[in-house]
Structure formats: structure tokens, C-alpha cells
Amino acid sequence: MGCVNLCSLTSNLPVISYQKLTDLHYLSKGGFGSVFKAQHSDWRTTVAIKCLKLDSPVGERERNCLLEEAEVLHKARFNYIIQIFGVCNEPEFFCIVTEYMSNGSLDQLLHENNLYTLLAWSLRLRVLYEIALGVNFLHNMTPPLLHHDLKTQNILLDGEFHIKIADFGLSKWRQLSISKGSGSKPPEMGGTIIYMPPEEYEPSKNCCAAVKHDIYSYAIIMWEVLSRRIPFEEATNPMQVMFSVLRGIRPDIGLDCLPGDIPSRETLINLMTCGWTANPDERPCFLMCVIELEAMLRRFDEIDILEAVLEVKKSKVSQCERGGAGLV
Numbered sequence: 001m002g003c004v005n006l007c008s009l010t011s012n013l014p015v016i017s018y019q020k021l022t023d024l025h026y027l028s029k030g031g032f033g034s035v036f037k038a039q040h041s042d043w044r045t046t047v048a049i050k051c052l053k054l055d056s057p058v059g060e061r062e063r064n065c066l067l068e069e070a071e072v073l074h075k076a077r078f079n080y081i082i083q084i085f086g087v088c089n090e091p092e093f094f095c096i097v098t099e100y101m102s103n104g105s106l107d108q109l110l111h112e113n114n115l116y117t118l119l120a121w122s123l124r125l126r127v128l129y130e131i132a133l134g135v136n137f138l139h140n141m142t143p144p145l146l147h148h149d150l151k152t153q154n155i156l157l158d159g160e161f162h163i164k165i166a167d168f169g170l171s172k173w174r175q176l177s178i179s180k181g182s183g184s185k186p187p188e189m190g191g192t193i194i195y196m197p198p199e200e201y202e203p204s205k206n207c208c209a210a211v212k213h214d215i216y217s218y219a220i221i222m223w224e225v226l227s228r229r230i231p232f233e234e235a236t237n238p239m240q241v242m243f244s245v246l247r248g249i250r251p252d253i254g255l256d257c258l259p260g261d262i263p264s265r266e267t268l269i270n271l272m273t274c275g276w277t278a279n280p281d282e283r284p285c286f287l288m289c290v291i292e293l294e295a296m297l298r299r300f301d302e303i304d305i306l307e308a309v310l311e312v313k314k315s316k317v318s319q320c321e322r323g324g325a326g327l328v
Helices: 060-075 106-111 121-139 208-227 238-246 265-275 286-297 302-321
Strands: 021-029 033-040 045-052 084-090 093-099 155-157 163-165
Touching: 021 045, 045 060, 060 084, 060 093, 106 155, 106 208, 121 163, 121 208, 121 286, 121 302, 208 265, 208 286, 265 286
Parallel strands: none
Antiparallel strands: 021 033, 033 045, 045 093, 084 093, 155 163
């Protein structure tokens, strides 16, 4: 297992002038900088920009890392992958420009209970189905693309609450030839700990397991979507999560966390527990997840999902009008 150097790949990424990006509004902060909402003055449309830190000189390493992410997004064009419009490449300002997702992240949808009081099962299953479709597409690219940082904060939602997978800063191209890598980065350098499979804690043992990293993360996301709880929320520090996972402890699948009225509950739990098993070879592929969830979604009429989307829209507008949250 090895990784292709993305900087060696050619691309035709459009270059966007910083002067064209106006009316910046801060959205969130990440490892290399911040994300803003902005207007493109010529396109007359809203975009999102992921910038390196504006208050410090732009280093070559940081610039290359963000460029690598831009390269990945440019090649991974699909309905459920965030779309990149181009890069802003100036001495004091470097960013990637993507489509703007008006309903924030899946993390917000699940855990801002005051904003979204009710999430119908039909909408939750559609979310899980679309995530599986997106990652299945990535894994079927040539060479396969492994995301390696799937979490609810990186799953974004458009105006109709369809998902888009974002944040490809840790993604890896998988070599099709047989090669021996030195393993992945240690946990403190990788994705959020609660979504990381146990083999990531011991990089020396993580050889061919890397391709099954994403399915473990997805299984944790499944539990989070169905329960609307934070995985391992009782843990007080990352080491406690690591030791628990290495001992085989996983989120509780009892009725207190996963209600009995979940459609196809047993099938979902089986898919979830297979996905987070300690042995990577026993985890399913994303195609299997897509097939299983496809069958579950067929049990709902299209009107069921449309009504579920309308319900969350109404809930959000109602709370915003009461001053409970601001529309971004």
C-alpha cells in the first residue's frame, strides 16, 4: 500500500482572483485555516472558500497540502462529493473555492436539537444511503481514493438536505501495484479519534487494512445518525476512546440508543457491527452498504422523504425566527 504524490498530477484547475471574492462571512476553523462564505462578484453566486491562515505567511507545506486537496476534489467529481470551482493562488492569500452548502454539516443536523427537533427515519436513511454512494464512488476510482477522515463534520448538506462529502485533506490514492508502505500517520496526526479504526492506533500493523478504514468510520456515523448521540460521549479524553476500542468496546446498540421503531433495525445493526469489527478483512465493502440501504429506501414513497425535508426546513426557519439561531 502506498500513496501517489498528488503534486505530480496535472490538473486544469481554474484560477480565481481574490478581488472577485466579496462579502466574506466566517463559517468554521480547520487545521490549516478557516472556511468562509463569500460572493463571487462575476458569477453572482454564493461560494465557500477554504483559506490558509490570513494572519500569517503562507508556507510551502501548507500551500501544497491545500493544493493536494484541490487536486482530489477536481478529479472526484460526483453528485455526492463537494464541487470545486477553482483556486485563489496569490502570495498572501491562498484558498480553494467550492460550492456553498446552505444547511451546514450533518453534525449540526444531528446534534442541534433545538434547531431540528424531529428527523424522520426516511431522511436519515437517505443520508446514510447518499454517504455510501459517495464513498463507493471514491473507492471505485482508478486508482481508488480513500477518504480517511469521514465524520459528521465533513458531511455537508445542501438546500434540500442532500449530502456532499467534503474535507479531503487526509485522503490517499491507493497504489494498484503491490507495495509495502510504512503505515498511516499516528492517531494524533489523523482524523478525529472516535471515527478511527483500531488498526490506526498501531501503524506498524496497518498494512493492507487502509482500504477498510472508511467503512469503520461509516459504521460509527451510522450509529450517530440513528441515535442522534455523540459516539463515546462518556469518554473524558482521546486515550480513553483508544483503550475502549482496542478492548472491543463499541457504541451501545441497545434500545436506549437505537429505538425499536427504526425501519429495518436488525439489518442496519448487522451492517453497522460488521463495519466496525476489529478485523478489517471482515468489514463489508461500500457496494454492499449501497445495496442494503437501497432496498430499505424503496419502502418509503418519495412523498415521505419530501415531507421529512419540509419538516426540517420548517423547524429551522421557526427556530431562527424565534432567535434560536442565525441563518448563515
